[in-house]
Amino acid sequence: MKLNCLDCNTKNCRKNGADCFGLKEKSLDVYGDENTLTTVRSSGRLVDDGRAGTLSRFQEVIEFCTLQGYKKIGLAYCFGLESLAMNIREKMSASGLFLIPARCSMGGVKESDIDPEKKSEVYSCNPAGQAVFLNENADFVIEVGLCLGHDVIFHQQLKVPFTVLIVKDRVNGHAPLKGIQDYSV
Template structure:
């Protein structure tokens, strides 16, 4: 905590982006944690890591230099990595979006496998969670089952669509395949949490 108490939080420079070591503040993690930050070996020693970095670097722009949307990036990344079977772990409120994504992936020659968050139809009370109407059946989100289902069918890549905060953590922890997030849940700002940050900055 000591060294990191300031660092990036209060930095006003773009020195790291420009590679300007002299302009980096004294508490810059590049300086005080150089054994970690300057270590290139993780990207050189593992073939999968190296390939992910190479493909990620190519992902933002198409062959004509035009920016790709996030969905277009997902398709490009999956194809370049040689991923075929794509798991889509979605919130039940985003079933239409999940099905549309599946159609896009299929059109691109990929194999989507969908898993709704309410898999298993487990009632809140069955895992000792409170609910407003104890007599009424209400199924709880089941991110562990979503991940384990994908593990069972051996997906190559998993995509999160709007899982609740916490549930996304459990899903990622359980997933054997690499996982990326396409939609992050924000009930106030239409799944766009950057609006919260913009509002705070604006005061």
């Protein structure tokens, strides 16, 4: 691939509507779906008319769920962040949203059940189980602090719309931007 967005100096896609990759028609097909268009409109209401930068990500999530008419909000979270998950449930409930929590260890799966090479009797995280449970019970899912790799499995198995509220980054207090800024080789 010769074209590279980071190396482009003209930014003609943004300035003049250039379609350097031949994506326009395929993209418009996606946006032609009524559910996708509803999502685009809800997203726009969070940033249009000078609202960009006026809401925290958490406030955006609450408002987005309300705009979309989601009733049952799944919360996929890490056991290590359970007190935060309880706080999220309290605040979302106060906003009129019904939260369906899904702890990473739900399902009682042992590490050795997943990987026969492991002899451990430790109960494992079960991102596939979280996804199955939330696919059956939630209209929308919020992810909070799943481990890298577990989040990949979770996303691959999830069939309902979702967003990531918090990415696990133990070193930087779950703020991975700091890790990027501080990174040096």
